[in-house]
Amino acid sequence: MTDATVQTPSQGASGKVRNQSKHIRTWGDWLALVFLIIGALVMLFPLLILAMNAFKTIGDYNANGPLTLPDHPTMEGIASFWKSSNFPLKFVNSFVIALVVAILGVTLSVLNSFALGIGRVKGNRWIILLIMLANMMPQEALLYPLYTMFKQVGIYNSQLSIIVIFTVIQSAYGTYLLSAVYGTFPQAILEAATIDGASRWETLLKVVLPISWPTISVLFVFFFVWTWNEYMIPMAFLMDDNVQTIPLALSALQGQHTIDATQLASASLLSIIPTIIFFIVFQRKLNQGIVAGAVK
Template sequence: MSKKIRSFEDYLVLFLLICGALVMLFPLIMLTINALKTPGDYNNFGPLSLPKNVSFAGIASFWTKTHFPIKFLNSFIIAFTVAIVAVVLSVLNSFALGIGKVKGNMWIILFIMLANMMPQEALLYPLYTLFKDFGLYNTQLSIIIIFSIIQSAYGTYLLSSVYGTFPQAILESATIDGASRWQTLRKIVLPISWPTISVLFVFFFVWTWNEYMIPMAFLMSDEVQTIPLALATIQGQRTMDATTLASASLLSIIPTIIFFIIFQRKLSQGITAGAVK
C-alpha cells in the first residue's frame, strides 16, 4: 500500500490549525502558569513569565477558604440535574409540537421563543416572591426548577424545528407496524436525533454551571452556594492576590473542561450509532 504524499498545502493547513489551537489555548495556559506562581514571582516578573518556583499555595488557599469540595458538589448536582431535566422536557415538548402537531403549535413555539428572550433581571423579583412563598428560597431545588424551565425553553425551540422536518414516511411506517407514540419516540425519534440531544445536554450543563446572577439572588447559605459564587466571594476580598485569583479561576473551569472531554467521546459514539441505524 503506497504511502500518501502530503502536499505543501496540507502542511500549511496543519500549521495554521496548530497556530489557531495555541491562540485558543493561550488564556488557559497563562491561567495555569500564574496559578502555579508565588505572589513574589508574579509581582517581580509579571504575568507572562514562567514560575521560578512552582507553588500550589494559591490553589490550596482557594480550596480551603471557599470549602471547594462542597461548592463543587453543589454545582455538579445543580448543573447535571438541570441538564437531564431540561433535555427530557425539551424532547417531550418538541415531540408534541413538532411531530404530534398540537393545535396552535406555531403560536406556542413563538411564545416560547419570546419568553426565552426575556432578560433574567426581569425574572428575579417574581421568582423570589414565588419561591419565598413556597418555602424553597435558599435551596438548590429552586435553582434546579428555574434553570430547567429556562434551558428547556431554548431546547424546545431548537428541537421543534428539527422534529418539524422529521420524515413523515418513517413515522407512518411505524404507525402501520403498530407502534405507539411512546414507542415511536423511544425507538425511532430518539436514536436519530441523539447527536442534537447530546449537544443540548452539554450546553445545558455548561450554561448552568457558569450561571451567577440567579444563584447569587437565591442561594444565601454557604453550604448551598456554587463555584461561581465562591469565585465572586474571593474576588471581593481585599487581601486577594493575583495568583489565588488565577487558581480560583482555573479550578472553576477545569470541571467543565473535563466534563466536555468525557462527553465528547460519548457524543462521537452517539453520532456513529445514529448513522449506523
Template sequence: MTEVMTRSAARRASKKTQHVRSVGDWATLIILIAAALLVLFPLLVLTVNAFKTSADYNAAGPLSLPKHFTMEGVISFWTTTRFPLKFMNSFVISLVVAVAAVVLSVLNSFALGIGRVKGNTWIVLAIMLANMMPQEALLYPLYSTFKQIGLYNSQLAIIIIFTVIQSAYGTYLLSSVYGTFPQAILEAAAIDGASRWQILRKVVLPISWPTISVLFVFFFVWTWNEYMIPMAFLMSDDVQTIPLALATLQGQRTMDATTLASASLLSIIPTIIFFIIFQRKLSQGITAGAVK
C-alpha cells in the same frame, strides 16, 4: 502511442492535484494549530500563574514562568471556600438541570414537532420570544414566587428555574428538527402497531440522539457557569456554587493575583473534564446537524 501519452498526462495531473491538496491540507492544519494556541493561550497563562508565588508574579509579571513551584494558591482557595462542598453543589445542580431540561425538551418537541399540536407554530414563537427575555427581568417575579412558596435559599429553586429556562431553548431547537422528521418512517411505525411512546423511544430518540447529546453538554456547562440568579437565591454558604465562592472571595479582596488564578483554574477544570468526556458525542452531534 496516443493512449500511452494520455495516461501519462493523466498521471501527472493526478500527482499535481494530490500535491496541491497536500499543500492545502498542511496550510489548513497550520492555521488550525495557530487558532488552537491562540484560544488556549489564556488558559496556559492562567495555569502558569496558578502555581507561581506572589513574589515571582510581582517580580516578573504574569507571562513569566514560575521560578518556585507552589500549591499555596490552590490550597488557600480549596480550604477557604470549602471547595469540595461547592463542587458537589454545582455538580448536582448542573447535572439535574441538564437531565431534566433534556427530558422536557424532547417531550415538548415531540408534541410540537411530530404530534402536530394545534397552534404549534404560535407556541414555538412564544417560546422563542421567552428565550430572548433577559434574566434581569425575571429576578423579582422569581424572587417573590419562591419566597412565598418557601423555596428561597434552596438548590431546588435553582434547579426548577434553570430547568425551565434551558428546556425552553431545547424545545425551540428540537421542535424545528422534529418538524422535518420523515413522515414515512412515522407512518410505517404506526402501521406496525407502535404507540406514540414506542415511536418516541424506538424511532425518534435513536435518530436524534446526537443532537440531544449536544443539548445535554450545553445545558450542563451553561448551568455550571450561571452566576446572577444563584447569587440572588443562594444566601447560605452550604448551598452556594463555585462561581459564587469565587465572587465572594473577590468581593472580600482577600486574594492576590496568584490565588485568583488558582481559584479560576479550579473553577473551570470540571467543565473542561466534562467536555473531554463528552467530546465524541459533541462532535457527532455537530456533524449530524451539519449533514442534516
C-alpha cells in the same frame, strides 16, 4: 486436436486493476492546517497563562508579572482556596445542580418538541414563537418576580429554586431547537412505526430518540456547562454558604480594593477543570451531534 489451455486467475491476483486513490495535500490544505494550529494556540493561551499563575506565589507574581513561568512552583494558592471556600462542598453543589438541570432540561425539551414538531399540536407555530420570545428575555427581568414567588412557596435560598429556574430556561431553548429538527423528521419512518402498531410512546422511545440521540447529547453537554457557569441568578437566590456554587466562591475572592491574583488564578483553574473533563468524556458524542446537525 489441440487442447486449449485456459488460464485461471489465481486468488491472489483478481485480474482487475485497482486504482488506489491517494489524497494529495495541496498548499491550501497545509495553509488551513497552519491557521487551525494558530487558532488552537490562541484559544489555549489564556488557559496556559492561568495555569502558570496558579502555581506562583504572590511575590513571584508581583516581581515577574503574569507572563513568566513560576520561579518556585507552589500549590499554596490552590490549597488556600480549597480550604477557605470549602471547595468539595461547592463542587458537589454545582455538579448536582448542573446535572439535574441538564437531565430535566433535555427530557422536557424532547417531550415538548415531540408534541410540537411531530405531534402537530394545534397552534404549534405560535407556541414556538412565544418560546423564542421568552428566550430573548434578559435574566435580570426574572429576578424580582421569581424572588417573590419562591419566597411565598418557601424554596428561596435552596438548590431547588436554581434547578427549577434553569430547567425552564434551558428546556425553552432546547424546545425551540428540537422542534425545528423534529418538524423535518422523515414521515415515512413514522408511518412505518404506526403500521407496525407502535404507540406514541413507543414511537418516541424506539424510533425518534435513537435517531436524534446525537443532537440530544449536544444539548445535554451545553445545558450542563451553561448551568455550571451561571453566576447572577445563583447569587440572587443562594444566600447560605452551604448551598452556594463554585462561581459564587470565586466572586468571594475579589475584594473591594485588593485582589490576590495567584489565588484567583488557582480558583479559576480548579473551577474549569471539571468542565474540561466533562467535555473530554462527552467529546465523541458532541462531535457526532455536530456532524449529524450539519448533515441534517
